[in-house]
Amino acid sequence: MNYEKSKEILSKIKSVDRIAVNCHRNPDPDSIGSALALYGVLSDMGKKVELICPSKIEWKTLNYLKNFAKIKTIDYSKYDFSKHQLLIILDSSSWDVVTDISDYKPPKIPVAVIDHHRTNTAFGEINLVDENATSTGELLYRVFEDWGVTINKDTAMAILTGIIGDTGTFSYPGTGAQTLKIAGELLEKGADKDRIVQQIYRSVDFKMVQFWGEVINNAKVDKVNKFIWSAIPHARYKELGSLIGGRESIANLIGGTTEGTDFGIVMVEQEPKKLTASFRSRTGIDVSVLTQKLGGGGHRYAAGVRITGLTFDDAVARVLTMVRESINEAKRG
Ligand SMILES: [Mn+2]
Structure with missing residues (x-):
């Protein structure tokens, strides 16, 4: 077990059918990759999942990720959360980052937060925050291990997108043996590192x-x-x-x-x-x-x-x- 909170989050997931998963405001590759990785895993568990984001997705070059088009742009001030039984928030340190609204009043459904920002305000009912993880992608990899999930090629691509996005292709300090080991395992599961780097760093509009x-x-x-x-x-x-x-x-x-x-x-x-x-x-x-x-x-x-x-x-x-x-x-x- 990598994280104690994994179990708590898993049993919450098991107790519900309909789940919303967020991408934060102006989502980056880690936000988008993590959300799509979790989307795939929850869907495979038979859950009805909706991917919600307060901004338009500008990272069009990430459209190689499975279910990329399923991310919906929503207005949090108007969105009806009653159709969901759980909101899982990824890669976001506060409600402001989640919603793009500075004085947002949280929805009346349970909220689980999975994040790696040291400034995370632990604003969920369950909070799994690991500031030593390079990315939410890496954190999710460990959570999936805890859950006993088999990572398929699409999930591997999504997780590695988050890791490569948040580590500057493994270059930022703090990217150590653990991260590289996980990246290696993701490659073995079929993730295409060169494609990810090409799409994130080498497809810049003039x-x-x-x-x-x-x-x-x-x-x-x-x-x-x-x-x-x-x-x-x-x-x-x-x-x-x-x-x-x-x-x-x-x-x-x-x-x-x-x-x-x-x-x-x-x-x-x-x-x-x-x-x-x-x-x-x-x-x-x-x-x-x-x-x-x-x-x-x-x-x-x-x-x-x-x-x-x-x-x-x-x-x-x-x-x-x-x-x-x-x-x-x-x-x-
Ligand atoms: Mn991140």
Whole structure:
């Protein structure tokens, strides 16, 4: 048994027929892969499952995953949960992330949370949170082991998609023997690693490459505090095509790459007065500590925060000021 809570979740599943499984807001490959892996396993158990997501799926290149088209975009403020007996939430640290609504009132059905974010607020009735898992995909692999599930090729593809998505193809620190061993087992079960990498990392629209160029052109290095940052105002973001996922992908690229820096921040004003910042650590400095001070969350190496209600300049200044103050505080010890 990998997790004590696995059993509790399994017996809850066994006691119901109709289950909703979520993809979080602006779902990434781990969210989508995990949801589809669980969808397959629950369907094989004879459950009626609905896959729900508050956003449109921008990761069209993941359409190689079985049942990809079954993910429904819903409005959580209007959705009728009474048709389900259980909601299983994956890869989401809070209701805000699940629903894309900041003051969401939880539905009146049981909720089980399976997640790997250290900032998870344990907002379900049952919470299986393992912050040492690289991805929800990896976590689910262990849960499926606990459940005695035989992993077929489709499930293996979905799980490996989550792992490869959240580890930058096994490159991020914290990706160790356990993860690589699981990945090896998934390959033996028929998962196609090369296809997954091709679809996640090597199928980038040229418009996106141009957006990356803009972010790189605008980047500045704070040599004193050792970080790189770049910020794109809404008007320019719109001109460049309002590309969902652009911020995260370029944050991975410059945030974790630039010599002489500890971390990087890419800020994009996605809507007027709605700025989202992605933080990426290069040297292991815990960027989730920084985002948490601004009301956000995430992991040691990758974290984020959304600032609403401020003009672009004020929001950027707020992020930079807080970051610089935190670094100075830490230096003073
Ligand atoms: Mn994840």
